[in-house]
Amino acid sequence: MFEGLREFPRAPIMTPRLTLRRMTIRDAQDMFEYSKDPEVALHVLWDAHKSISESKAYIRYMLRKYRGGEPASWGIVETATGRLIGTIGYMWYQSDNNAAEVGYSLAHDCWNKGYMTEALRAVLRYSFEDFGLNRVEAIHEITNPASGAVMRKCGMKKEGTLRQKLYNKGRYVDVDLYAMLRREWVAAHKDTSI
Numbered sequence: 001m002f003e004g005l006r007e008f009p010r011a012p013i014m015t016p017r018l019t020l021r022r023m024t025i026r027d028a029q030d031m032f033e034y035s036k037d038p039e040v041a042l043h044v045l046w047d048a049h050k051s052i053s054e055s056k057a058y059i060r061y062m063l064r065k066y067r068g069g070e071p072a073s074w075g076i077v078e079t080a081t082g083r084l085i086g087t088i089g090y091m092w093y094q095s096d097n098n099a100a101e102v103g104y105s106l107a108h109d110c111w112n113k114g115y116m117t118e119a120l121r122a123v124l125r126y127s128f129e130d131f132g133l134n135r136v137e138a139i140h141e142i143t144n145p146a147s148g149a150v151m152r153k154c155g156m157k158k159e160g161t162l163r164q165k166l167y168n169k170g171r172y173v174d175v176d177l178y179a180m181l182r183r184e185w186v187a188a189h190k191d192t193s194i
Contacts, residue, residue: 013074013126015118020074020088022066023059027075030084031055034107043144044105045168071100076119078110085110088119099135100127111146117153124154128185135182139175141168151178155188 012021023031032055034040041048049055065072073089086106093100102123106116120138127133138156140147148158156178164172 013122014079015122017079018115018118018122019077019079020119020122021077023062023073023075023084023087025056025059025063027084028052028056028059031059031075034085034109035105037108039108040105042169043141043147044103045166047169073103074123076104076106076115078115085115086119088116088123097135098133099137100131100133101137101139102127103138116150120150120154124156124180124185125189128182133182135179137177137179139165139177141166142174142176148176148178154180155184156180157184 012019014020029052032049032052035046035049035055035058038048046058049058062072064070071090071093073087075084076086076088077083078085086104088102088104091101091103102120104116104119124136127136136156138151139162140151142161152158157180159177159179162175162177165175166173
């Protein structure tokens with residue numbers, strides 16, 4: 001059991017435009033609509049979905065993670081429309097180091113609207129204020145600089161480039177590593193709220 005997140009992510013996290021919540025099988029059609037796009041899948045570790053069955057299988061996988069108290073992802077829902085437009089969540093968690101890695105994906109028609117910055121800020125807040133983490137990491141392929149821009153906008157700091165860190169879609173890829181520490185979060189948010 002992933003003790004630190006045994007309730008994860010039961011309660012939705014609300015932002016001005018988004019609801020981060022547990023996914024359900026009813027989200028499969030929305031997930032398929034954006035996950036079938038090769039551009040969305042280009043820089044993540046999964047392949048573009050070829051059928052709604054693949055989207056359902058992914059959601060079932062997340063449901064097992066929720067039940068098992070394992071690192072998992074929230075569905076990102078556009079509150080105004082109720083549409084699932086992406087996912088964001090923990091790729092791994094290390095209790096000994098009180099650290100986790102965050103990963104995310106977003107529907108192509110929602111790019112460049114500030115949605116992912118809004119979602120990542122909310123997850124960072126949850127990570128430091130509710131979950132009590134000391135360090136949150138995120139990586140992006142160097143050929144996807146927009147993802148690094150999201151991390152910087154949220155106050156994460158680039159710590160370096162990891163050469164050929166991942167094997168993705170038939171090639172070894174370099175990734176940039178970003179991180180934020182709890183003390184940095186506290187210093188940046190002591191007189192403000194998101």
